[in-house]
Amino acid sequence: MTGHVLPKRIYYTIFAILMFCTLLTVWIAFLDLGPLNTIAALTIAVFKSVLVILFFMHVKYSPRLTWAVVIGSVFWLGILLVLTMGDYLTREWRHYG
Amino acid sequence: MSTGTVFMPPRHYLNDGYGIRSWLLTRDHKRIALLYLAAVTLFFFVGGAFAVLIRLELATPAGDFVSDETYNKLFTMHGVMMVFFFLIPSIPATLGNFLVPIMIGAKDLALPKLNLASWYIYILGGLFTLYALIAGGVDTGWTFYTPFSTVSSTTNVIPTALGIFITGFSSILTGLNFIVTIHRMRAPGMTWFRMPLFLWSMYATSLIMVLGTPVLAITILLVAVERLFHFGFFDPRLGGDPVLFQHLFWFYSHPAVYIMVLPSMGVVSELVAAFCRKQVFGYGFVAFASVAIAVLGFLVWGHHMFVAGQSVYSALIFSALSFLVAIPSAVKVFNWTATMYRGSVSWQTPMLYAIGFIGLFTIGGLTGLFLASVGLDVHVTDTYFIIAHFHYIMVGGTLMGYLGGLHYWWPKISGRLYNEFLAKLSAGIIFLGFNLTFFPQFILGYLGMPRRYHAYPPEFQVLNVLSSAGASILGVGYLIPMLYLMWSLRYGKLAGSNPWGAVGLEWTTTSPPPTENFAESPVVTWDAYDYQTTVTVES
Numbered sequence: 255m256t257g258h259v260l261p262k263r264i265y266y267t268i269f270a271i272l273m274f275c276t277l278l279t280v281w282i283a284f285l286d287l288g289p290l291n292t293i294a295a296l297t298i299a300v301f302k303s304v305l306v307i308l309f310f311m312h313v314k315y316s317p318r319l320t321w322a323v324v325i326g327s328v329f330w331l332g333i334l335l336v337l338t339m340g341d342y343l344t345r346e347w348r349h350y351g
Numbered sequence: 352m353s354t355g356t357v358f359m360p361p362r363h364y365l366n367d368g369y370g371i372r373s374w375l376l377t378r379d380h381k382r383i384a385l386l387y388l389a390a391v392t393l394f395f396f397v398g399g400a401f402a403v404l405i406r407l408e409l410a411t412p413a414g415d416f417v418s419d420e421t422y423n424k425l426f427t428m429h430g431v432m433m434v435f436f437f438l439i440p441s442i443p444a445t446l447g448n449f450l451v452p453i454m455i456g457a458k459d460l461a462l463p464k465l466n467l468a469s470w471y472i473y474i475l476g477g478l479f480t481l482y483a484l485i486a487g488g489v490d491t492g493w494t495f496y497t498p499f500s501t502v503s504s505t506t507n508v509i510p511t512a513l514g515i516f517i518t519g520f521s522s523i524l525t526g527l528n529f530i531v532t533i534h535r536m537r538a539p540g541m542t543w544f545r546m547p548l549f550l551w552s553m554y555a556t557s558l559i560m561v562l563g564t565p566v567l568a569i570t571i572l573l574v575a576v577e578r579l580f581h582f583g584f585f586d587p588r589l590g591g592d593p594v595l596f597q598h599l600f601w602f603y604s605h606p607a608v609y610i611m612v613l614p615s616m617g618v619v620s621e622l623v624a625a626f627c628r629k630q631v632f633g634y635g636f637v638a639f640a641s642v643a644i645a646v647l648g649f650l651v652w653g654h655h656m657f658v659a660g661q662s663v664y665s666a667l668i669f670s671a672l673s674f675l676v677a678i679p680s681a682v683k684v685f686n687w688t689a690t691m692y693r694g695s696v697s698w699q700t701p702m703l704y705a706i707g708f709i710g711l712f713t714i715g716g717l718t719g720l721f722l723a724s725v726g727l728d729v730h731v732t733d734t735y736f737i738i739a740h741f742h743y744i745m746v747g748g749t750l751m752g753y754l755g756g757l758h759y760w761w762p763k764i765s766g767r768l769y770n771e772f773l774a775k776l777s778a779g780i781i782f783l784g785f786n787l788t789f790f791p792q793f794i795l796g797y798l799g800m801p802r803r804y805h806a807y808p809p810e811f812q813v814l815n816v817l818s819s820a821g822a823s824i825l826g827v828g829y830l831i832p833m834l835y836l837m838w839s840l841r842y843g844k845l846a847g848s849n850p851w852g853a854v855g856l857e858w859t860t861t862s863p864p865p866t867e868n869f870a871e872s873p874v875v876t877w878d879a880y881d882y883q884t885t886v887t888v889e890s
């Protein structure tokens with residue numbers, strides 16, 4: 255284990271960005287963007303989690319095996335989302351009765 | 352067979368410290384394996400007791416032995432105990448814990464304290480679930496389908512769910528430990544493709560545990576939150592969708608079937624090689640088939656939802672993907688058979704279990720193809736056909752492999768031999784009892800008998816009586832090994848290092864092994880199952 259020490263400045267900057275994004279989410283929640291409501295909220299959330307994973311969890315400075323673990327996990331989350339949404343998005347294609 | 356004098360090593364992991372503390376605070380993976388063995392066996396017999404009550408009720412068509420509500424609790428608790436507290440930890444936590452470090456030539460798992468912690472977490476989860484059971488039980492079925500589990504059921508859903516939630520973490524940590532160990536702790540010369548196939552299957556199993564179990568944990572949490580605080584995840588009245596629960600639940604619970612059966616396949620590969628004295632046919636194919644099953648297993652969960660209101664297009668895709676899993680599974684079955692072909696097969700107890708596994712798993716797998724095809728599945732959904740199918744996989748597959756492995760490595764674990772006659776006899780009884788119990792259920796299901804009812808039309812009685820009779824034979828078959836294995840601990844003949852004349856690092860150290868596994872750290876210069884060059888037989 256090689257403990258990669260980052261300057262505190264980076265943590266504070268990331269923290270500030272995260273807080274700003276939180277405020278942004280709240281602000282956007284009051285605007286009516288139609289179908290873009292969810293997409294906007296999720297985009298900000300994904301951006302925030304990427305920052306947490308890269309900097310707070312030190313993945314940016316980790317060996318490739320760690321990257322493989324992270325990418326693998328995200329890919330598996332993708333499987334869950336894609337195949338589940340595959341159901342929801344195609345239910346209306348066919349009508350019965 | 353071992354030659355020369357067979358002796359009990361003066362120092363081994365079992366006599367390295369006595370007393371309850373030396374066990375409950377141990378970091379030795381072999382002792383932790385035995386802690387798991389004891390716990391898992393306990394839960395197996397609790398789950399088995401529920402099965403006895405279920406089969407007693409179903410001996411007659413009328414619902415006369417227990418009330419309908421009690422019956423709902425019986426099959427729920429049977430499923431919860433067997434799936435989450437027996438089948439999933441069975442092979443990984445016992446045989447896996449014992450063998451993974453030894454098979455790669457390491458002193459212990461990479462994270463020994465975490466390993467002990469996994470056992471305590473497992474026990475804690477088990478206690479929660481046992482509490483739920485004593486406090487009146489739970490009646491949702493082991494699948495906890497919403498909206499019944501979140502809106503209607505008045506039984507102990509939360510404590511049971513919490514128990515499963517907690518136990519899930521033990522599963523995740525065990526998987527993590529195995530993955531790290533296999534990556535980092537292999538002895539010099541132990542390359543990935545020299546690893547015994549048991550390790551490939553444990554690695555694949557660990558991947559599923561780490562990737563799948565968190566989804567189950569979150570799903571259970573959502574059920575608890577909806578039940579307690581009425582958040583609308585699954586309840587349509589609150590804007591939720593009950594089918595979403597099924598998506599999330601089966602995303603874990605279909606791969607969980609491979610958490611149960613992959614380790615068993617790993618055991619069978621070891622047994623077939625050892626008792627045919629041959630390299631497993633197509634080693635690379637069998638190794639990659641394990642990984643392929645682990646990955647493909649995550650793409651098929653929708654086959655549990657063909658009649659649940661899922662989109663028909665989704666159903667077709669899930670159906671096609673489900674058929675794909677048959678390919679790596681069949682690769683394994685064909686390769687074991689090809690290994691046996693012209694091998695010098697010796698018919699000792701573990702091999703009987705291995706052959707039992709191959710036959711029963713094949714039946715379970717092929718009937719799985721029936722269920723993967725949408726049209727036929729609609730006919731047999733929620734009937735005894737399903738029950739028969741998954742018991743052929745989980746009991747005929749997992750349990751056969753578990754018992755085969757337990758018998759094969761018992762001399763290594765205990766240093767002593769069991770009674771071969773009784774062992775063969777009980778293997779036969781189990782095979783017979785199993786088929787008598789579950790084969791009639793295929794017919795019952797095809798004829799339309801639904802699962803989860805405590806009463807049924809009288810024309811189904813003959814087949815149900817056969818099934819109940821089979822279950823009693825099966826029960827006897829499970830009790831006999833308990834007795835002679837316990838007996839052998841004290842009175843069994845000494846085994847020596849290598850009673851089967853098998854190759855593999857675990858047979859090069861004493862039986863039982865020393866706490867540090869090997870007198871000196873091994874260096875590996877040979878492939879797995881190298882029966883051609885030399886068989887080193889030490890006393």
Ligand SMILES: [Cu+2]
Binds near residue numbers: 604605608651652654
């Ligand atoms: Cu399935």
